[in-house]
Amino acid sequence: MLPLNPFDYCTDKVAKRGTALFYATFQLPEAKRQAVAAIHAFRQEVQEAVVDISDPTLGTVKLQWWRNQIAAVFDGTPQHPVASALQALVRTYTLPAPHFLALIDGIEGDLAMPRYPDLDTLVRYCDLTGAVPNALTAEILGYRDTRTIDCVRDLGTACALACVVRDVGRAARRDRIYLPADE
Numbered sequence: 001m002l003p004l005n006p007f008d009y010c011t012d013k014v015a016k017r018g019t020a021l022f023y024a025t026f027q028l029p030e031a032k033r034q035a036v037a038a039i040h041a042f043r044q045e046v047q048e049a050v051v052d053i054s055d056p057t058l059g060t061v062k063l064q065w066w067r068n069q070i071a072a073v074f075d076g077t078p079q080h081p082v083a084s085a086l087q088a089l090v091r092t093y094t095l096p097a098p099h100f101l102a103l104i105d106g107i108e109g110d111l112a113m114p115r116y117p118d119l120d121t122l123v124r125y126c127d128l129t130g131a132v133p134n135a136l137t138a139e140i141l142g143y144r145d146t147r148t149i150d151c152v153r154d155l156g157t158a159c160a161l162a163c164v165v166r167d168v169g170r171a172a173r174r175d176r177i178y179l180p181a182d183e
Contacts (some may be wrong), residue, residue, distance in 0.1 A: 002168055004081065005081075006038070006081040006082065006084035006085035006088075007034040007037070007038065007085050009081035009085070010034065010037040010038040010040075010041035010043070010081070010085050011033075011034060011037045011041075012038075013041040013044060013045075013082075014037055014040040014041045015033070015036075015037040015040070021037065021040055022152050025037070026143075029091075032140055033142060034085070035089050035092070035093065035140045036137055036140055036141070038085035038086055038089055039080045039086075039089075039133055039136045039137055039140065040133065040137075041085070042082050042083075042086060042100065042133075043103060043129075043133045044101070045055050045066070045080070045082050045103055045180075046066050046107050047102060047107055047108070047110075047129075049062035049063055049065075049066060050063065050107055050110045050111055051110075051174070052109070052173055052174065053111065056111040056112070057177060059108075059110075059111040060108070060111060060136070063107065063108050063111075064106055066104055067101060069082075069083040069106055070083070070086075070097055070100045070104070071088045071090060071097075073086045073090060073097075073100075074087075074090065074097050074170065076169075078083065086100070088126060089140070093138055093139050094139070095140075099132050099135060099136055100136075101135060101157030102132050103128060103129065103132045104130050105128055106125055106127070106128025106129040106132065107128075107129060109125045109128070110176065112183065113125075114175055114177065115176075115177045115181055116177070116178055116179070116180050116181065117150055117178045117180065117181050117182060117183075118180050118181070118182045119182070119183060120181075121180070122161070122164070122178060122180050123157060123161070125160075125178075126156075126160035126161050126164070127153070127155045127156075127157050127160075128161025129160050130156035130157050130158075130159050130161075131153035131154070131155075131156035131157045131160070132153075132156070133153070133156065134152045134155060134159075135149060135152055135156070135176075137152070138152040145157055164178040164179070
């Protein structure tokens with residue numbers, strides 16, 4: 001059996017028929033649909049690196065590996081299928097490395113901070129984990145009005161906050177409390 005090409009890997013990971021992402025991107029041209037899937041696959045791969053980790057040191061090592069993969073994306077030597085897909089995207093859409101690293105930093109918060117002290121800290125986490133992928137997606141989809149990026153980021157942060165509320169029980173079972181301690 002032949003290995004999947006990087007974009008097929010990403011699509012299979014996050015945009016399978018029947019998923020919300022599949023339907024959200026259904027009408028996009030194939031290249032943009034694959035690009036959006038690659039961004040979301042990256043987010044999911046990085047998130048999975050720290051989910052259910054009992055040893056934060058292991059999670060830190062995994063996240064460093066992803067930081068190295070982002071460096072490899074920009075120097076032309078990625079190893080992971082998602083990183084290979086991203087390599088094509090960063091050239092086509094001029095996506096900045098700091099955005100990818102910011103997402104990793106946000107997810108690293110899951111290791112460093114099992115409880116958020118206040119709403120501002122939680123919103124910062126949601127900005128990194130929700131708004132950053134949306135900003136990357138906006139670059140792929142294109143926009144004319146510069147105010148769009150602010151709206152996209154706000155929507156990403158709001159969606160991440162909604163996910164916090166939706167997943168309170170699941171997070172608590174993993175000893176993570178995302179609701180602000182001061183609320």
